[in-house]
Amino acid sequence: MSGRALPAVPLAADGAPLFILPDELAIDTDVARRVIGDFIRGQLRQAGFERAVLGLSGGIDSALVAFLVAEAIGAERLHCVRMPYRSSSAASLSDAASVVAALGCSSETVEVTAMVDGFFGTAAQAGASGAEGASASALRRGNFTARMRMAVLYDRSVTWGGLVVGTGNKTESLIGYTTLFGDSACAFNPIGDLYKSQVRQLAAAMGVPEAIIRKAPSADLWPGQTDEGEAGFSYPELDRLLFWRIDKRRSPDEVVAMGFDAALVERVDRMVAGAEFKRQVPPIAKLGPRTAGVDYLYPRRRPGSAGG
Secondary structure: OOOOOOOOOOEOOOOOEOOOOOHHHOOOHHHHHHHHHHHHHHHHHHHOOOEEEEEOOOOHHHHHHHHHHHHHHOHHHEEEEEOOOOOOOHHHHHHHHHHHHHHOOEEEEOOOHHHHHHHHEOOOOEEOOEHHHHHOOHHHHHHHHHHHHHHHHHHHHHHHOEEEEOOOOHHHHHHOOOOOOOOOOOOEOOOOOOOHHHHHHHHHHHOOOHHHHHOOOOOOOOOOOOHHHHHOOOHHHHHHHHHHHHHOOOOHHHHHHOOOOHHHHHHHHHHHHHOHHHHOOOOOOOOOOOOEOOOEOOOOOOOOOOOO
16 A cells, blocks of 8 residues: 655656655655754764764665765765675665765775675685584675674774764664664664655755665665565555554554555564664663663763763
8 A cells, every 4th residue: 555646756757756755754855954954963063073974875865864964064074985795786886976976075985795704604715603604594694794884884983083874764763674783873863763755755855866766775785685575565555554553653453444454564563563672772680779771861962061
Protein backbone atom coordinates (compact mmCIF):
# COMPACT_ATOMS: atom_id res chain seq x y z
CA MET A 1 0.00 0.00 0.00
CA SER A 2 1.62 3.26 -1.04
CA GLY A 3 0.36 6.83 -0.96
CA ARG A 4 -0.23 8.91 -4.06
CA ALA A 5 2.47 11.35 -5.05
CA LEU A 6 1.86 14.96 -4.10
CA PRO A 7 1.84 17.58 -6.87
CA ALA A 8 4.90 19.15 -5.21
CA VAL A 9 7.04 16.10 -5.97
CA PRO A 10 9.58 17.13 -8.65
CA LEU A 11 9.56 15.37 -11.98
CA ALA A 12 12.46 13.44 -13.44
CA ALA A 13 13.78 13.99 -16.94
CA ASP A 14 11.31 11.42 -18.30
CA GLY A 15 8.37 13.34 -16.81
CA ALA A 16 7.64 10.78 -14.08
CA PRO A 17 7.60 11.72 -10.38
CA LEU A 18 11.12 11.58 -8.96
CA PHE A 19 9.88 9.61 -5.94
CA ILE A 20 6.68 8.63 -4.12
CA LEU A 21 5.73 10.91 -1.24
CA PRO A 22 2.71 9.79 0.80
CA ASP A 23 0.48 12.73 1.67
CA GLU A 24 0.84 12.44 5.43
CA LEU A 25 4.65 12.41 5.25
CA ALA A 26 5.07 15.68 3.35
CA ILE A 27 7.12 18.24 5.30
CA ASP A 28 7.97 21.92 4.97
CA THR A 29 11.51 21.58 3.63
CA ASP A 30 12.40 25.20 4.39
CA VAL A 31 11.57 24.68 8.06
CA ALA A 32 13.41 21.35 8.13
CA ARG A 33 16.55 22.93 6.67
CA ARG A 34 16.48 25.75 9.21
CA VAL A 35 15.90 23.44 12.20
CA ILE A 36 18.54 20.94 11.11
CA GLY A 37 21.05 23.68 10.33
CA ASP A 38 20.63 25.15 13.81
CA PHE A 39 20.94 21.65 15.26
CA ILE A 40 24.22 20.95 13.45
CA ARG A 41 25.78 24.24 14.51
CA GLY A 42 24.54 23.80 18.07
CA GLN A 43 25.92 20.27 18.44
CA LEU A 44 29.33 21.29 17.18
CA ARG A 45 29.40 24.40 19.35
CA GLN A 46 28.41 22.50 22.50
CA ALA A 47 31.12 19.91 21.90
CA GLY A 48 33.73 22.55 21.15
CA PHE A 49 34.26 21.62 17.49
CA GLU A 50 34.07 23.59 14.26
CA ARG A 51 34.42 20.78 11.74
CA ALA A 52 32.65 17.54 10.83
CA VAL A 53 33.45 14.24 9.13
CA LEU A 54 31.08 11.73 7.60
CA GLY A 55 31.10 8.54 5.60
CA LEU A 56 29.89 9.18 2.06
CA SER A 57 28.47 6.00 0.58
CA GLY A 58 26.95 7.37 -2.60
CA GLY A 59 23.47 6.79 -1.20
CA ILE A 60 20.80 9.37 -0.53
CA ASP A 61 21.09 9.50 3.27
CA SER A 62 24.79 10.37 3.44
CA ALA A 63 24.46 12.65 0.42
CA LEU A 64 21.69 14.64 2.10
CA VAL A 65 23.65 14.92 5.36
CA ALA A 66 26.68 16.17 3.43
CA PHE A 67 24.54 18.88 1.81
CA LEU A 68 23.00 19.81 5.17
CA VAL A 69 26.37 20.03 6.96
CA ALA A 70 27.92 22.05 4.14
CA GLU A 71 25.00 24.47 4.23
CA ALA A 72 25.17 24.76 8.03
CA ILE A 73 28.89 25.28 8.58
CA GLY A 74 30.48 25.66 5.14
CA ALA A 75 31.87 23.00 2.84
CA GLU A 76 35.43 23.87 3.84
CA ARG A 77 34.70 22.47 7.32
CA LEU A 78 33.37 19.14 6.05
CA HIS A 79 35.45 16.08 5.25
CA CYS A 80 33.82 13.16 3.44
CA VAL A 81 35.32 9.67 3.46
CA ARG A 82 34.50 7.05 0.84
CA MET A 83 35.16 3.54 2.18
CA PRO A 84 34.62 0.89 -0.49
CA TYR A 85 35.06 -2.85 -0.09
CA ARG A 86 36.31 -4.86 -3.09
CA SER A 87 32.75 -5.90 -3.99
CA SER A 88 31.30 -2.38 -3.67
CA SER A 89 29.44 -0.98 -6.64
CA ALA A 90 31.45 1.31 -8.88
CA ALA A 91 28.36 3.51 -9.12
CA SER A 92 28.54 4.14 -5.38
CA LEU A 93 31.98 5.70 -5.73
CA SER A 94 30.98 7.81 -8.71
CA ASP A 95 27.80 9.02 -7.00
CA ALA A 96 29.79 9.92 -3.90
CA ALA A 97 32.26 11.79 -6.10
CA SER A 98 29.39 13.78 -7.62
CA VAL A 99 28.41 14.98 -4.13
CA VAL A 100 31.96 16.06 -3.36
CA ALA A 101 32.17 17.89 -6.67
CA ALA A 102 28.85 19.66 -6.07
CA LEU A 103 29.83 20.80 -2.58
CA GLY A 104 33.54 21.45 -3.01
CA CYS A 105 34.38 19.79 0.32
CA SER A 106 37.52 17.80 1.07
CA SER A 107 37.38 14.04 0.66
CA GLU A 108 39.40 10.87 0.50
CA THR A 109 38.95 7.19 -0.32
CA VAL A 110 39.95 4.60 2.26
CA GLU A 111 39.70 0.98 1.10
CA VAL A 112 38.40 -1.29 3.87
CA THR A 113 39.04 -4.50 1.92
CA ALA A 114 42.30 -5.32 3.73
CA MET A 115 40.63 -4.74 7.11
CA VAL A 116 37.71 -7.05 6.39
CA ASP A 117 39.68 -9.73 4.55
CA GLY A 118 42.35 -9.61 7.23
CA PHE A 119 39.75 -10.88 9.67
CA PHE A 120 37.65 -13.27 7.58
CA GLY A 121 40.37 -14.33 5.17
CA THR A 122 40.16 -15.08 1.47
CA ALA A 123 40.07 -18.22 -0.64
CA ALA A 124 43.87 -18.13 -0.73
CA GLN A 125 44.63 -17.33 2.91
CA ALA A 126 42.94 -17.68 6.29
CA GLY A 127 42.26 -14.53 8.26
CA ALA A 128 42.50 -13.64 11.94
CA SER A 129 39.16 -15.33 12.67
CA GLY A 130 40.56 -18.70 11.65
CA ALA A 131 39.43 -21.28 9.13
CA GLU A 132 35.73 -20.77 9.92
CA GLY A 133 35.93 -17.16 8.77
CA ALA A 134 35.99 -18.20 5.13
CA SER A 135 32.40 -19.50 5.46
CA ALA A 136 31.03 -16.36 7.14
CA SER A 137 27.62 -15.31 5.85
CA ALA A 138 27.11 -12.17 3.77
CA LEU A 139 25.24 -10.58 6.68
CA ARG A 140 28.08 -11.27 9.11
CA ARG A 141 30.63 -9.84 6.69
CA GLY A 142 28.38 -6.87 6.02
CA ASN A 143 28.06 -6.01 9.70
CA PHE A 144 31.81 -6.32 10.20
CA THR A 145 32.39 -4.09 7.19
CA ALA A 146 30.07 -1.44 8.61
CA ARG A 147 32.00 -1.47 11.88
CA MET A 148 35.35 -1.19 10.11
CA ARG A 149 34.05 1.83 8.23
CA MET A 150 33.05 3.48 11.47
CA ALA A 151 36.49 2.72 12.94
CA VAL A 152 37.99 4.59 9.99
CA LEU A 153 35.64 7.54 10.52
CA TYR A 154 36.51 7.88 14.18
CA ASP A 155 40.20 7.79 13.34
CA ARG A 156 39.62 10.50 10.76
CA SER A 157 37.69 12.52 13.33
CA VAL A 158 41.04 12.81 15.12
CA THR A 159 43.14 13.71 12.09
CA TRP A 160 40.50 16.11 10.71
CA GLY A 161 39.56 17.49 14.09
CA GLY A 162 35.81 17.11 13.57
CA LEU A 163 32.83 15.28 14.98
CA VAL A 164 31.47 12.18 13.24
CA VAL A 165 28.04 12.98 11.80
CA GLY A 166 25.41 10.25 11.60
CA THR A 167 23.55 9.46 8.39
CA GLY A 168 20.83 7.05 9.52
CA ASN A 169 17.16 7.88 8.98
CA LYS A 170 14.12 7.32 11.22
CA THR A 171 12.80 4.35 9.25
CA GLU A 172 16.05 2.42 9.64
CA SER A 173 16.32 3.27 13.33
CA LEU A 174 12.78 2.13 14.12
CA ILE A 175 12.99 -1.25 12.39
CA GLY A 176 16.59 -1.90 13.42
CA TYR A 177 18.00 -1.79 9.90
CA THR A 178 21.33 -0.59 11.26
CA THR A 179 24.56 -2.13 12.49
CA LEU A 180 25.16 -1.42 16.16
CA PHE A 181 28.50 0.38 16.54
CA GLY A 182 28.64 0.49 12.75
CA ASP A 183 26.53 2.88 10.70
CA SER A 184 24.47 3.75 13.79
CA ALA A 185 27.49 5.15 15.65
CA CYS A 186 27.97 8.92 15.56
CA ALA A 187 28.33 12.06 17.67
CA PHE A 188 24.98 13.44 16.44
CA ASN A 189 22.46 12.68 13.71
CA PRO A 190 20.80 15.44 11.66
CA ILE A 191 18.30 13.20 9.82
CA GLY A 192 17.40 10.70 12.54
CA ASP A 193 13.84 12.07 12.75
CA LEU A 194 13.16 11.94 9.01
CA TYR A 195 11.49 8.93 7.42
CA LYS A 196 13.08 7.68 4.20
CA SER A 197 10.31 9.29 2.13
CA GLN A 198 11.03 12.61 3.84
CA VAL A 199 14.75 12.18 3.21
CA ARG A 200 13.96 12.00 -0.49
CA GLN A 201 11.79 15.13 -0.31
CA LEU A 202 14.44 17.16 1.50
CA ALA A 203 17.22 15.83 -0.74
CA ALA A 204 15.35 17.01 -3.82
CA ALA A 205 14.77 20.44 -2.27
CA MET A 206 18.49 20.80 -1.50
CA GLY A 207 19.74 19.81 -4.93
CA VAL A 208 21.14 16.35 -4.23
CA PRO A 209 21.95 14.82 -7.66
CA GLU A 210 18.91 13.20 -9.26
CA ALA A 211 20.75 9.95 -9.92
CA ILE A 212 21.23 9.49 -6.17
CA ILE A 213 17.60 10.27 -5.36
CA ARG A 214 16.30 7.85 -7.99
CA LYS A 215 18.46 4.80 -7.34
CA ALA A 216 17.33 1.91 -5.15
CA PRO A 217 18.52 2.40 -1.55
CA SER A 218 21.33 0.02 -0.64
CA ALA A 219 23.84 -0.41 2.14
CA ASP A 220 26.15 -1.80 -0.57
CA LEU A 221 27.28 -4.58 1.75
CA TRP A 222 27.34 -7.23 -0.98
CA PRO A 223 26.85 -7.22 -4.76
CA GLY A 224 23.26 -6.50 -5.82
CA GLN A 225 22.03 -5.87 -2.28
CA THR A 226 19.15 -3.42 -1.90
CA ASP A 227 17.33 -2.43 1.28
CA GLU A 228 13.85 -3.10 -0.05
CA GLY A 229 14.81 -6.35 -1.77
CA GLU A 230 16.52 -7.73 1.32
CA ALA A 231 13.75 -6.79 3.75
CA GLY A 232 10.77 -7.31 1.43
CA PHE A 233 9.09 -3.91 1.79
CA SER A 234 8.70 -0.64 -0.06
CA TYR A 235 9.77 2.47 1.80
CA PRO A 236 6.61 4.52 1.09
CA GLU A 237 4.45 1.69 2.44
CA LEU A 238 6.67 1.10 5.47
CA ASP A 239 6.99 4.82 6.21
CA ARG A 240 3.21 5.29 6.21
CA LEU A 241 2.74 2.36 8.56
CA LEU A 242 5.42 3.60 10.95
CA PHE A 243 3.97 7.11 10.84
CA TRP A 244 0.54 5.91 11.92
CA ARG A 245 1.82 3.38 14.49
CA ILE A 246 4.61 5.51 16.03
CA ASP A 247 3.86 9.18 15.40
CA LYS A 248 0.08 8.96 15.55
CA ARG A 249 -0.07 6.08 18.05
CA ARG A 250 -2.73 4.15 16.17
CA SER A 251 -3.35 0.59 17.38
CA PRO A 252 -2.71 -2.46 15.17
CA ASP A 253 -6.46 -2.90 14.66
CA GLU A 254 -6.82 0.75 13.66
CA VAL A 255 -4.10 0.63 11.00
CA VAL A 256 -5.46 -2.64 9.62
CA ALA A 257 -8.84 -0.93 9.33
CA MET A 258 -7.05 1.80 7.35
CA GLY A 259 -6.02 -0.79 4.76
CA PHE A 260 -2.61 -2.02 5.92
CA ASP A 261 -1.96 -5.75 5.66
CA ALA A 262 -2.33 -7.42 9.06
CA ALA A 263 0.71 -9.65 8.55
CA LEU A 264 2.85 -6.63 7.65
CA VAL A 265 1.64 -4.74 10.72
CA GLU A 266 2.54 -7.68 12.96
CA ARG A 267 5.93 -8.10 11.33
CA VAL A 268 6.85 -4.42 11.58
CA ASP A 269 5.70 -4.27 15.20
CA ARG A 270 8.04 -7.17 15.99
CA MET A 271 10.91 -5.42 14.20
CA VAL A 272 10.37 -2.17 16.11
CA ALA A 273 10.18 -3.96 19.46
CA GLY A 274 13.15 -6.19 18.70
CA ALA A 275 15.35 -3.24 17.72
CA GLU A 276 14.76 -1.27 20.92
CA PHE A 277 18.15 -2.29 22.31
CA LYS A 278 19.83 -0.62 19.33
CA ARG A 279 18.20 2.72 20.16
CA GLN A 280 19.24 2.80 23.82
CA VAL A 281 22.53 3.32 25.60
CA PRO A 282 23.74 0.13 27.33
CA PRO A 283 21.90 -0.43 30.64
CA ILE A 284 23.97 -0.14 33.82
CA ALA A 285 23.47 -2.23 36.95
CA LYS A 286 22.73 0.42 39.57
CA LEU A 287 24.76 0.14 42.77
CA GLY A 288 25.67 3.66 43.90
CA PRO A 289 23.50 6.62 44.87
CA ARG A 290 23.96 8.40 41.53
CA THR A 291 24.50 6.36 38.39
CA ALA A 292 25.63 7.83 35.06
CA GLY A 293 22.82 7.69 32.57
CA VAL A 294 20.20 6.79 35.18
CA ASP A 295 19.90 9.51 37.81
CA TYR A 296 23.08 11.45 37.04
CA LEU A 297 21.83 13.28 33.96
CA TYR A 298 23.10 16.55 32.58
CA PRO A 299 22.41 18.20 29.24
CA ARG A 300 25.32 18.33 26.83
CA ARG A 301 27.30 21.45 27.64
CA ARG A 302 30.10 23.40 26.10
CA PRO A 303 33.43 22.04 27.37
CA GLY A 304 34.71 24.03 30.33
CA SER A 305 31.31 25.47 31.27
CA ALA A 306 29.98 25.20 34.79
CA GLY A 307 28.63 21.75 35.48
CA GLY A 308 30.20 20.30 32.29
